Amino acid sequence: MAIYAIKKTTETNDALQHRFKKQVQKSGLIKLLRTRAVLQRHPNRRAQRLRALHRERLRAENKKKQFYSAM
Numbered sequence: 001m002a003i004y005a006i007k008k009t010t011e012t013n014d015a016l017q018h019r020f021k022k023q024v025q026k027s028g029l030i031k032l033l034r035t036r037a038v039l040q041r042h043p044n045r046r047a048q049r050l051r052a053l054h055r056e057r058l059r060a061e062n063k064k065k066q067f068y069s070a071m
Helices: 013-027 029-037 045-069
Strands: none
Touching: 013 029
């Protein structure tokens, strides 16, 4: 995916640079490259289980809050 900006006849260099920068930001290329630059490891089974238990605890609390708020 090539991104380029051709200078218009009445356009200044600063305006051209600003327009190009805007195109790059809109394309999402920088965000994609930053995520690719860092290798992310998959969480181990213990970490997955701890997160799952935490989610379950939060869901139980929210359910309890909904029950008591309806009274």
